[in-house]
Amino acid sequence: MDAPPPLNDVRPFLAVDRLLRAHGLSAPEILAEDAEAGLVLLEDLGDATYGRVLAEGGDEAALYRLAVDALIHLHGRFRPNGGPLSAFDEARALREVELLLDWLWPAMMGAAASDGVRAAYREAWRAALPARESAPSCLALFDFHIDNLMWLKGRPGIKACGLLDFQDAVLAPVTFDLVSLLEDARRDVPAALAEQLIGHYLAAFPEIREEDFRASYCVIGAQRSTRILGTFARLKLRDSKPGYLAHIPRVWRWLGQDLAHPALAPVRAWFDRHIPPERRTVPEALRA
Secondary structure (H helix, E strand, O other): OEOOOOOOOOHHHHHHHHHHHHOOOEOOOEEEEEOOOOEEEEOOOOOOEHHHHHHOOOOHHHHHHHHHHHHHHHHHHOOOOOOOOOEOOHHHHHHHHHHHHHHHHHHHHOOOOOHHHHHHHHHHHHHHHHHHHHOOEEEEOOOOOHHHEEEOOOOOHHHHEEEOOOOOOEEEEOHHHHHHHHOOOOOOOOHHHHHHHHHHHHHHOOOOOHHHHHHHHHHHHHHHHHHHHHHHHHHHHOOOOHHHHHHHHHHHHHHHHHHOOHHHHHHHHHHHHHOOHHHOOOOHHHHO
């Protein structure tokens, strides 16, 4: 890893790496480090990402269950007793959902969002976001999806699931990483498989009421999909990276599914008024 300051800081990665390894998970071993210079020598976990293994015909159900088992293992053992992790609080969640207004809205509407539209949007999200906390909090790796998971065939149990790209880890409800895995912006996960895996997770934690879990899961899913929609528009408009546009229809579908939950009624009402289902597409302004 060559990530020199001031633009980069390897210390969060190092801290989370050590934490994961201390909890028996397969994060890369740190072989040498110079944090001040942004240099880290890491164990090479190979090339068998989940994405690559699945593309080559790997066992989808087994791979996803292994990833969920890794989360069950972590959530059953990790205790947030201080340390380097910040909480994924309401202020951050609101900043992230406003990416949709900042980048996607102008491409859809041809003009910036008005103050009134923004105020109603924030109010709707403030009404929904507290439902996230109906599930307990834990370490969330933030980008827990198939491009950051490795199939380490020779390792036993949960150690066969290698973990990458966790420097943005936060304290967040336990539903956070499950949403990242099962509502993947880049890949459709079969609904039946997702339901099986949610049931498998809940069976491991009988103290979590399913009703509370579902509310948290859908609110976090909707918040995440909204952030991603804004981010993908920004990647095209600011960074000239059009490849992400192909995933926007899938993200709209994930968002629509989550908005159906009663906990998101205020947000659903805002979307139905301002961006109804027939407008949830890739705007022509982004295709140009």
